[in-house]
Amino acid sequence: MATPSPPLLLLICLAALLASAARALAFCPTGCTCDDDTLVVTCIEANLDVIPITLNPSIQRLVLKYNRIKTVDAAFQFYGELKYVDLSYNHLVSIPTRSFEAQRKLVELHLNHNKISSVNNRTFVGLRALTVLSLRGNYLEELPERLFSLLPQLEELDLGQNRISRVDPAAFAGLTALRVLYLDDNQLRAVPTSSFVELSNLAELKVGLNAFTTLPDDAFRGLNRLTNLDVSGASLQNISENAFRGLSVLRSLGLHDNCLRVIPTRQLATLPRLEELSVGQNEFTTLEAHAFQGLEKLKRLDVSGAQQLERVEKGALADNLNLEALILSSNKKLSSVEEGALAGLPNLRHLVLRDNAFTTFSEPLATWPELRKLDLAENPLECRCSLLWLRDLLSRRNASQVLCAAPKHLKDRPLKSLSADELGCALHDTRQQAIIGALCGTGVALVALLGILLYRYRRRLQDALKDYKWNNRAISRKEHEYQKTFSDEDYIVRAAQQQTLKPIPVTEL
Incomplete structure (x- = not known):
């Protein structure tokens, strides 16, 4: 190994001294x-x-x-x-x-x-x-x-x-x-x-909480790789039909906290890969049928804090078969979800219906046992026998605490802690109720069928009854004549017998 020249050694030593001095002075x-x-x-x-x-x-x-x-x-x-x-x-x-x-x-x-x-x-x-x-x-x-x-x-x-x-x-x-x-x-x-x-x-853009009220056509022109867009809190009242044109790979869209009066269905339909959508805190009153049409890849939908929302119509999510999480919370007027509105969602695993105006939930509303997360808290529930199924469901899983709001004697009590008697159920076994209900339904159906048959064949029945009565009358006359004939003959026979057996008088000698 070559020995460093004296000038180089001097520089190395000087650098070491300077570094040491700097550390010492630090x-x-x-x-x-x-x-x-x-x-x-x-x-x-x-x-x-x-x-x-x-x-x-x-x-x-x-x-x-x-x-x-x-x-x-x-x-x-x-x-x-x-x-x-x-x-x-x-x-x-x-x-x-x-x-x-x-x-x-x-x-x-x-x-x-x-x-x-x-x-x-x-x-x-x-x-x-x-x-x-x-x-x-x-x-x-x-x-x-x-x-x-x-x-x-x-x-x-x-x-x-x-x-x-x-x-x-x-x-x-x-x-x-x-x-x-x-x-x-x-x-x-x-x-x-x-x-x-x-x-x-650009992949992510936040432009919410500004002062624009309209999204014009091609509002995000040139952002062909955008995957996450947040336009929340922007005072939006109107979205042009082609406002989102060109955002072919957008995955997440935030439209909450605006002034939209209806779900912008046609505008959203231009986003074929959208997976997450937040549209709460707007002014629409109804989630109409096919409200999210075209969003076939939608996995998460959040409609929270919509103060005017009252109803979710049947078919509102009919086009969103890949939906995994649905959040409908803090909608103070939401009291009605039509039967079938949540049906046909095979991948739904997270359902949040917290802090709305629901007084009851129907068993056919959703595939409750398949849900991994369920939150029904803070609703004004009326705890009656119709919720016995929900009590059984909550007692089998770790779900949010569901308290009763009515009747008065059950107020603030956890639903899953109530007995069937406290819920006002005459029968405790739901299967027994189902069997009795089925038997009653079958009986009613049979009676109705018999009534239909009697009405349909009423003329034949009337003719048959007439024949039956006529035959009965004919038989009665024959029997009467037979009985009369038999009595006369019997009288003659008996009279002859009496004469034959009459004793011969004895004459005294």
Whole structure:
């Protein structure tokens, strides 16, 4: 092995001395935890006003949450090995240009819940390796042109809970790798359709809690790989028939907490691969037959908090044979699910009917024994004999607690704890009831059949009865004549016998 030259040895020794000096000078501030083995520094609620500059320069993860830091200064120039930085819940107002120029290895940057009112594309100079950026909960008002063009590896961008009212059509230029975008809870008056053109690989989009009332045709044009879309809380009143056109691989859609008066059946039918749908907290009163027509792959349907919903019609889910979970909860007026509305769902395993207005449930409503999860709690049930089957079902499984609301003497008592007598049942055995019911039904059917036959053949019966009566009268006359004849002959015979046996008088000599 060759011996290093003297100048090289000198450089190695100098580097070692500098590293040793840096470690020796490293200082962990009060309220922080510094681990030189894992290279992680955590300063949560440490009352820091500035970013510390005395940390180990080799740190890779820096967490400074819940402090009072007001600006990002030159301190980051000392930490070129950082891969993760969290400055959430501080007092940041602005970020000077090139503040992160030394962070060429940084992968995640969290600046959420500060007071940042503006950023520009020079803010992110040096962050070419960044994959996650969160600016949620700040004061941003607009997204200018090419704002994120220096972040070619960015995969997740969170801009929710700001004051954004304008998005430049080229705001997302260069984000070819972006997979997740959150624009929810802003002040957008329309879906920024034109800015989506650059996001051909986007898989998840949240644009709810904004101020637009309509989804126009092709509202999400260009997002051909979108699988998850959330438009909840957007004050939607109208959805154009082709609003979702082009979303051929969409799997999950959130439309809850809007102002829809009917289920947008035709609009949803353009989503052939939809598996999860949430449409609660809207203003429709009925789930009509074939309301979800075309959604053959639908597995989970959530209709919760629809304050005007009163009825689910038979056939409402007739097209959704792959449905596995149905959630109908907190619908304060929902008291009627028509017979057959939940029939024909062979894959249904999770059924939630919690906190509605049901006073009873019918046994044929669903295939209850096949359900893995069943929640019927918080309904105003009238606990009568008609619910004996439900008591037996609940006692055999670990289901939610179902309490009685009526009659008064059973109020707030668990249904599964009640006896058949307490439910007002004359017979305790449901099978015996079924047998007696079947026998009674058979008897009624036989009586009805006999009545029909008697009515149909009434003329023949009348003729037969007439013949029978005539024959009886003829027989009676013959018997009378026979009896009369027999009496005369008997009289003659008896008279002859009396003469034959009459004694001969004896004469005395």
